[in-house]
Amino acid sequence: MIYKIINEIEIMRKILVGIALALLLVPLSLACSARIEGLNFQPKEVYKGEPVKISGRVIFYVSGTDRDWYSGYGTVPSCRFLVEGGIVPQGYPLAIQLGITPSQPIQCCPGNDNFQAKYVTVTCEPWEQFGCKKEIYVTLEPLAPKEGFCDHCAGEGENRNPTCAEDPNFYWKGPGYYVGYLGVFKGCYYDLVSKGEEQEFYDVRKFWINVKEKEITPPTPPTPQPEQPWWSKQVAGPITTADLLLILAVVFLIVWALKR
Numbered sequence: 001m002i003y004k005i006i007n008e009i010e011i012m013r014k015i016l017v018g019i020a021l022a023l024l025l026v027p028l029s030l031a032c033s034a035r036i037e038g039l040n041f042q043p044k045e046v047y048k049g050e051p052v053k054i055s056g057r058v059i060f061y062v063s064g065t066d067r068d069w070y071s072g073y074g075t076v077p078s079c080r081f082l083v084e085g086g087i088v089p090q091g092y093p094l095a096i097q098l099g100i101t102p103s104q105p106i107q108c109c110p111g112n113d114n115f116q117a118k119y120v121t122v123t124c125e126p127w128e129q130f131g132c133k134k135e136i137y138v139t140l141e142p143l144a145p146k147e148g149f150c151d152h153c154a155g156e157g158e159n160r161n162p163t164c165a166e167d168p169n170f171y172w173k174g175p176g177y178y179v180g181y182l183g184v185f186k187g188c189y190y191d192l193v194s195k196g197e198e199q200e201f202y203d204v205r206k207f208w209i210n211v212k213e214k215e216i217t218p219p220t221p222p223t224p225q226p227e228q229p230w231w232s233k234q235v236a237g238p239i240t241t242a243d244l245l246l247i248l249a250v251v252f253l254i255v256w257a258l259k260r
Contacts, residue, residue, distance in 0.1 A: 049146035084117035111152035
């Protein structure tokens with residue numbers, strides 16, 4: 001009887017240990033990640049240099065081991081993600097550049113207006129100690145490329161793009177179809193490099209957008225006016241030639257009447 005009880009206790013101990021190990025492994029298998037579930041952009045055709053509104057429904061995953069102890073979030077799991085949208089010529093690699101301004105739209109590389117990014121901090125609730133999943137809508141408004149759009153971060157890190165002096169129109173290749181995208185990353189590339197960290201690409205969705213040039217309408221030539229008859233032409237001020245002849249006739253009649 002005692003042996004049976006001891007055996008049952010041992011079995012129960014093994015079960016509890018197994019459950020505990022499983023719970024410990026759950027957060028390890030849920031490392032910070034993200035998935036773009038929906039993507040929309042407006043307008044579908046845009047004039048060069050004008051904004052494009054890119055909206056995405058993003059699912060963010062936070063694991064129990066991801067905690068920001070330095071900013072007061074250590075009591076609950078949390079992750080910070082960079083969501084970036086951009087418009088680049090066809091065949092060009094996507095490059096994540098430099099800069100940090102939490103929450104507000106930024107250019108990771110200041111001056112590259114055809115990119116815009118936003119930091120999103122995802123924090124679990126106090127009872128979600130083993131991680132959580134959050135759905136957030138993110139909207140960005142990068143500009144469509146135009147003349148003068150170059151890569152202001154060329155030559156930094158592993159960026160081998162030509163400098164603005166070498167190619168001032170690097171991102172502008174004339175009217176036509178360009179590649180737009182929305183991506184979720186760990187952070188701005190050059191900021192991570194400066195900290196000795198590696199970039200992480202969680203998810204990227206691409207689309208095609210037609211960038212157009214506005215047609216220049218030539219000025220409308222003035223409409224020729226018909227020639228006025230000689231008696232309607234003004235001699236001085238509002239008086240026309242016909243008015244002057246009428247006045248002279250009246251004066252002549254008055255003088256002729258007085259002489260009689």
